Amino acid sequence: xxxxxxTGGAGFLGSHLCDRLIExxxxxxxxxxxxxxxxxxxxxxxxxxxxELLRHDVTFPLYVEVGQIYNLACPASPxxxxxxxxxTTKTSVHGAINMLGLAKRTRARILQASTSEVYGDPEVHxxxxxxWGRTNPVGIRSCYDEGKxxxxxxxxxxxxxxxxxIKVMRIFNTYGPRMHPNDxxxxxxxxxxxxxxxPITIYGDGTQTRSFCYVDDLIEGMRRLMNSxxxxxxxxxxxxxxxxxxxxxxxxxxxxxxxxxxxxxxPLPSDDPKQRQPDITQARTKLxxxxxxxxxxxxxxxxxxxxxxxxx
Ligand code: NAD
Ligand code: UDP
Ligand code: UDP
Numbered sequence: 299x300x301x302x303x304x305t306g307g308a309g310f311l312g313s314h315l316c317d318r319l320i321e322x323x324x325x326x327x328x329x330x331x332x333x334x335x336x337x338x339x340x341x342x343x344x345x346x347x348x349x350e351l352l353r354h355d356v357t358f359p360l361y362v363e364v365g366q367i368y369n370l371a372c373p374a375s376p377x378x379x380x381x382x383x384x385x386t387t388k389t390s391v392h393g394a395i396n397m398l399g400l401a402k403r404t405r406a407r408i409l410q411a412s413t414s415e416v417y418g419d420p421e422v423h424x425x426x427x428x429x430w431g432r433t434n435p436v437g438i439r440s441c442y443d444e445g446k447x448x449x450x451x452x453x454x455x456x457x458x459x460x461x462x463x464i465k466v467m468r469i470f471n472t473y474g475p476r477m478h479p480n481d482x483x484x485x486x487x488x489x490x491x492x493x494x495x496x497p498i499t500i501y502g503d504g505t506q507t508r509s510f511c512y513v514d515d516l517i518e519g520m521r522r523l524m525n526s527x528x529x530x531x532x533x534x535x536x537x538x539x540x541x542x543x544x545x546x547x548x549x550x551x552x553x554x555x556x557x558x559x560x561x562x563x564x565p566l567p568s569d570d571p572k573q574r575q576p577d578i579t580q581a582r583t584k585l586x587x588x589x590x591x592x593x594x595x596x597x598x599x600x601x602x603x604x605x606x607x608x609x610x
Contacts, residue, residue, distance in 0.1 A: 377482030390445030470537025474513030502566030
């Protein structure tokens, strides 16, 4: 097959995807503007004959010849996507238009990394793909949520209007090695705080829930979706249904790391969803996919990674 394009390929998920694709014998073109990604994540691939790296911002057109496109470019942590919210919406919307235009010209199959955030603060629990969500269009999370929702709209309109081969994946909270220590997401924050013996920062009362998927499971689901039958467009949830409160997560991390960190409470950011759990019936039946790695095992791997990275 011709080259596979991974946008956001120097990020957390993108770099793991590049690894899996190269291992499977594909040629990979990694495109990234290094806003949140880093060369460190892909340094081991630089010089590999099947790997090519291009510094490029997907809000600008891109003319390359590729056979498949994984569109992952977009900051994913609230701290980062709220840093320059206009650029976040541009990345989701203009980025999707450019990548869909590229897919249209090359007839490449294209997968969109969408998100559980399209469900907003959900009244339906767990969330099936048929749920339309409850998002605030004018809040501080909207640049991400509504940008991703608009990207989904564009994918389905290019599918209806131009018969593109599309795959829309709704990713639930994913964690693992290569998350950035200052990424701001809860798993990396808690682990880094525990390793440094600093207080664990819980936002709100810690009763809000998330469902955490280990990166290897997520990438397996992503590749299965990309290579699924043409009529499987999604949107399809990929995530681990194991649901935990942030207090439970904090306790797990502290007991795993074995430090003396105390818990401190900070204000809950506005529009922070109270609960989130994927209904993965579709992924099970259509992709024969389900997550294999438990939170305990995944956290151990992630703690080991941060120990080495921070040298503690
Ligand atoms: P990340 O921040 O580590 O990676 C995003 C990558 O995109 C970075 O390398 C960044 O430099 C790059 N990027 C950002 N804007 C760009 C632009 N305009 N042009 C080119 N590159 C750009 O985040 P991640 O966790 O690896 O997330 C990857 C994708 O998966 C994102 O689209 C995110 O919305 C989606 N997602 C992730 C999660 C999760 O829990 N990790 C959950 C839901 C959805
Ligand atoms: N585009 C791109 N690479 C390509 C083809 C298109 O980046 O190989 C971009 C280009 O900026 C264009 C957008 O994708 O504006 C949408 O393309 P489409 O063909 O759907 O619409 P156009 O705006 O060209 O009519
Ligand atoms: N959170 C927390 N402490 C932190 C970082 C995050 O309690 O140091 C909470 C946050 O308010 C949210 C949950 O953990 O309720 C998950 O946050 P994250 O940013 O990882 O993901 P998202 O909110 O996008 O699901």
